[in-house]
Amino acid sequence: MRKVVIIGAGHGGVQAATSLREMGFEGTIQLIADEVHLPYQKPPLSKGFLNGKQTAENLLFRNENYYNEHQIEVLVGEKIEAIQLQSQTVTSAIGKTFEYDYLLLATGARNRELSKEIAPNALYLRSMSDAQQLKRALDVVENVVVVGGGFIGLEVAASAAEAGKQVTVLEVQNRLMARVLPPLLSDLFLKKHQEMGVNVQLNATVSAETLAAFDLVVVGIGVAPNQELAQEAGIECQNGILVNEFQQTSVPNVYAIGDCASHYNRFAGKQCRLESVQNAVDQAKIAAAHICEKTQPYDAVPWFWTNQFDLKLQMAGINSDYDSYAFRGDIAANKFSIFYFKSNQLVAVDSLNRPADHLAARKLIQAGITPTKEQVEDVAIKLITS
Amino acid sequence: MPHITYIEPNGTAKTYDLPLGASLMEGAVQNGVNGIVAECGGSCMCATCHIYVDDAFLSQLPEMEEEENEMLDSATAERRPNSRLGCQVRATPKLEGLIVHIPSVQ
Numbered sequence: 001m002r003k004v005v006i007i008g009a010g011h012g013g014v015q016a017a018t019s020l021r022e023m024g025f026e027g028t029i030q031l032i033a034d035e036v037h038l039p040y041q042k043p044p045l046s047k048g049f050l051n052g053k054q055t056a057e058n059l060l061f062r063n064e065n066y067y068n069e070h071q072i073e074v075l076v077g078e079k080i081e082a083i084q085l086q087s088q089t090v091t092s093a094i095g096k097t098f099e100y101d102y103l104l105l106a107t108g109a110r111n112r113e114l115s116k117e118i119a120p121n122a123l124y125l126r127s128m129s130d131a132q133q134l135k136r137a138l139d140v141v142e143n144v145v146v147v148g149g150g151f152i153g154l155e156v157a158a159s160a161a162e163a164g165k166q167v168t169v170l171e172v173q174n175r176l177m178a179r180v181l182p183p184l185l186s187d188l189f190l191k192k193h194q195e196m197g198v199n200v201q202l203n204a205t206v207s208a209e210t211l212a213a214f215d216l217v218v219v220g221i222g223v224a225p226n227q228e229l230a231q232e233a234g235i236e237c238q239n240g241i242l243v244n245e246f247q248q249t250s251v252p253n254v255y256a257i258g259d260c261a262s263h264y265n266r267f268a269g270k271q272c273r274l275e276s277v278q279n280a281v282d283q284a285k286i287a288a289a290h291i292c293e294k295t296q297p298y299d300a301v302p303w304f305w306t307n308q309f310d311l312k313l314q315m316a317g318i319n320s321d322y323d324s325y326a327f328r329g330d331i332a333a334n335k336f337s338i339f340y341f342k343s344n345q346l347v348a349v350d351s352l353n354r355p356a357d358h359l360a361a362r363k364l365i366q367a368g369i370t371p372t373k374e375q376v377e378d379v380a381i382k383l384i385t386s
Numbered sequence: 387m388p389h390i391t392y393i394e395p396n397g398t399a400k401t402y403d404l405p406l407g408a409s410l411m412e413g414a415v416q417n418g419v420n421g422i423v424a425e426c427g428g429s430c431m432c433a434t435c436h437i438y439v440d441d442a443f444l445s446q447l448p449e450m451e452e453e454e455n456e457m458l459d460s461a462t463a464e465r466r467p468n469s470r471l472g473c474q475v476r477a478t479p480k481l482e483g484l485i486v487h488i489p490s491v492q
């Protein structure tokens with residue numbers, strides 16, 4: 001019987017296990033998680049879970065029964081410490097050994113941290129335990145400072161402001177979410193946060209003195225891939241575990257998926273790691289298909305979303321490189337999309353409170369279809385027919 | 387703890403006892419009902435948790451918010467008067483015995 005071992009039970013790991021069964025894999029599947037919780041979804045941790053609309057139970061991917069029925073062995077609280085490529089085994093911190101024919105690395109990423117001198121008591125948000133701790137802390141403080149004006153920092157800021165806290169955001173760059181959003185959207189989110197009472201400081205300096213003035217310090221300054229396990233085993237890594245279009249690492253029966261994997265992405269036009277549910281889920285399906293000999297290359301349009309106050313932003317494609325753009329919808333009402341073009345080819349679409357545009361955009365970009373600017377601007381014209 | 391019956395696209399019926407407050411989408415996905423994708427995890431942003439609810443229960447459901455209404459217009463399967471997004475309907479005692487049909491595409 002063939003054996004699959006999956007390390008990490010986040011979006012990628014769970015999807016891989018599920019897809020293997022859906023594709024008819026009949027061998028054993030061991031899904032190993034260092035966290036103690038039954039596998040859950042991360043995006044709501046800074047959104048619905050933090051503002052109380054969703055509970056921990058709401059976030060579970062599957063219930064226990066599902067895993068039993070599908071013979072997916074979920075081992076929680078088990079941290080893998082080493083991979084032995086020769087013997088095709090992995091060992092855990094408490095000395096357990098697991099044998100594999102195929103190994104999937106779905107170890108995700110971990111938060112970058114500020115030095116202890118600057119932020120000795122800061123909280124970070126990545127896991128359910130982090131979120132529970134943050135939620136408890138928020139309940140008893142008045143003054144919160146969020147270091148980092150990226151997606152997670154701003155989602156935490158919005159949730160805290162909605163809970164009536166006094167919130168300050170410190171961003172070292174000159175605009176919010178600068179890595180991913182154009183200035184127009186950075187400004188729009190800035191105005192919304194200010195309108196809701198958040199004190200946003202751009203070009204900020206972060207020091208022990210500035211942070212000492214607050215009851216609670218939350219830090220969201222990006223993540224680093226969990227690649228050490230692979231690296232120490234001699235698997236090639238470079239800002240992530242290097243994979244080919246089938247998610248294979250430099251060792252063919254070892255796959256890497258999700259936040260920890262570095263791949264060539266044609267929509268980004270470069271080697272990169274993507275940190276998104278889409279990427280983890282779609283790469284998991286590719287790895288599972290490869291194991292089941294239903295080979296297909298990874299070629300999915302990247303997409304991502306963020307919710308802050310009443311702003312729902314959905315991003316399709318990668319907008320890092322464009323030479324023109326067009327608007328669709330009502331800018332004044334915060335219901336519009338920006339269509340980005342490069343050499344007359346549609347490359348990305350950001351949709352603010354226009355979910356239908358987002359769904360259409362994903363289909364258009366995947367198929368390589370470019371609407372004209374006139375079609376984009378005229379909301380009476382449907383962008384896709386089906 | 388209402389019992390909800392899901393009819394999968396191929397006609398298979400599966401009944402589960404949902405915890406109060408769980409959404410119909412969660413009840414389906416967590417139990418492994420086929421045909422519900424829920425790629426946004428319940429944020430009302432993807433329309434891949436589209437369901438048809440039994441007409442007899444329509445009046446027992448919470449009213450639809452504008453964003454759900456808009457999302458349903460972009461669902462892949464045909465929108466019908468009894469279309470809802472599974473992530474926007476939560477299990478309440480009133481829903482005991484509810485039958486939900488899952489469209490063949492999401």
Ligand SMILES: Cc1cc2nc3c(=O)[nH]c(=O)nc-3n(C[C@H](O)[C@H](O)[C@H](O)COP(=O)(O)OP(=O)(O)OC[C@H]3O[C@@H](n4cnc5c(N)ncnc54)[C@H](O)[C@@H]3O)c2cc1C
Nearest residue numbers: 008010011012034042043080107108258259275276277280
């Ligand atoms: C607060 C928050 C909000 C987010 N919001 C969004 C959003 O709105 N939209 C979006 O698309 N993405 C969002 N993301 C990103 C998204 O959650 C990640 O991209 C996704 O979870 C990646 O999946 P993964 O399987 O690669 O890694 P993860 O989901 O991080 O799972 C990896 C798991 O592996 C475990 N692990 C690591 N090393 C070991 C080991 N040695 N042994 C055993 N287990 C191990 C980790 O503890 C973890 O549980 C958000 C992330 C966070 C933290």
Ligand code: FES
Nearest residue numbers: 428430432433473
């Ligand atoms: S799960 Fe995405 S809209 Fe319901």
